Amino acid sequence: MANPNLEQGAQKEILEDLHGRILRGAPGWQRDAFVVFQPLVTRLLLKALGPSADADELLDDVFLAFFESAGRIRDSAKVKSYLVSITMNRIRREIRHRRRRALLFKLIGTPEDVQQRPGTDDPKARAALIQLHRVLEELDADERSAFLLRNLEAMPFPEIAEVLHISESTAVRWAQRATEHVMKRVGRNALLCDYVRDRSEPT
């Protein structure tokens, strides 16, 4: 949501109003939906694909798909999860596509040119974020999606299961496997360990 600090009742009210306007086809509802959800979708894309990702095309795809089918959403409480579901489908497809492309580059010896974008003004934080994402990139599309939703979005497992179209037990299994992998890799990186501890200690 555009403003995560809004109280739940206010968010519900906004979504109900938006849903009504979607169903009625009220002028400008797409713009309003974009304003409400663009930060969320951008956050999901960048968390899944890394700070260097060029997520513009994917963002466009997600919203165009949403605009095309949002009229079929029957319940205002489902608007957000419906959009997250579209986003996660695109993310998983993109991860698989990138893996195939990386393999191809490996085989034909062409380096993948990735332009690093500044993540934050703090160079240590930027380096840590890039390293954490490298660990995340080792996960397959399913585990990465589960880790993202659980650990980086604090989403409850039933909701994860819903947006990924899997059972709750599968969601738990994927997230656990991903967390174990991330922790193993972080544990081997002394600099990253230090940075996490330093940032976690109360000042």
Add this chain to the structure above:
Amino acid sequence: MNDRPKPSAEQVSRLFRTLADQHADERARLSADRSWRRVEAKLKTREPSADMPGLKLLATSARRWRLAIPVAAAALALTGLVVWYGGTAETLTYTVQGDATDRVDGAMLDGASASGRDGAGWLNTRATNARVAFSDGSSLDLGPESAIQLAILGPHNAQAHLGRGHLRADIQHTDTTKWQFIAGPYQVNVVGTRFDLDWDGSALDITMHEGRVVVDGPGSRHWALGAGAREHLIDDSNSASERDQQASNSGPASKPSALPEQSAFQSPRDNAGTERSVQPRSPETRQTPEARQNTEAQHSSEARSPELQWPALVAKGQFARVLKDAKELHIEPSSLNERALTALGQAAGYSGEPELARRCWRQIRSKHATRQGAARAAFYLARLAEQQGDARQALEWLGLYAQEAPTGSFAAEALGRKLVLIRQLDGAGGRAREVAKEYLRRFPEGAYAEIAQATIKPG
């Protein structure tokens, strides 16, 4: 050697989340306007197809039926029909599947298609079932030895005359859906629902699976039926009406369905026991007066309690049902509490009934008015005034909303609309600039940030 303890998974996740959020939020903020312009441009290139409801109908229908019928054949047949009959893409079309014949010449109709232009013929089934599949996803399943006459009256508007036999109707709901089923002296009015009809020439059986219908019968009598209700209506010209009403989980129909059980005929809720049954309102019911009192009390307190039902219906986008309820029950806004009034006001507003919506919102402000409710009503009244072209009135309501709920859910929207309206009335002068500055200070990423920027720095 680093002998400090390893960080916990919670610590790693929290840090990762913080860093990623900072980065993503910054990217989202910086790119918001640019991204919207890009998406908007792409949206415009797609609009021609989105504006052709007929094509959308075909696409929706194809998705719905992809597991049940060969999509390509249906799409081709329907597309061909639109071209062949030279009609608009909005015409409702249908195809007949199964063992059905034309009543007049006895020709087999399996695979035949028709549109509204010539779709008023009679269809007969013989020993087996047949299905009539419509381009909007609706369908009629005919039992053996049944006869219907179909007339297509609009894109979501049709009439089916059940001459005899059994049919199961599954009508897709839209805000403009209007179907009528006629059997003898009875007329079943539908806006989107699923039910069974049996007509033997003297009695009509209705079994509701989803949604609701209103049945008009002889003597200007009406029956409103909801999911789970069953009705056995006898046309004996003496207004006799037998009730065979059971909850949906109370067992099979007393009269076996003429159709063999198929998965497509099973409502997911048929056996769940969660659907309520709606008691009939006919004064000719054969219940005892005491039982009738009980059922009427149940009817009013459970089945149609607006403050319980309407907010849920509005949340599901079923505005037409809320309005229909209000009209059927002759409900005046003055008799409702704030919760029901809010739902009715929203339903009316979204359904293009501004007068009713305005009465609801004014009622909330004048009578009930929790602080939050009154502010919300002011916001919706502003929207209605703006839709009616009364910018000054809209500004007054927006001003009230801002006073009463300065940090409310619609604060950003209210301030943005205020800016737009002031620009309309006074141009982008001093007053508009002040509002624009306030908007940018409070909502720098809001939907109206662009127009606020343009107000402050024209050109």
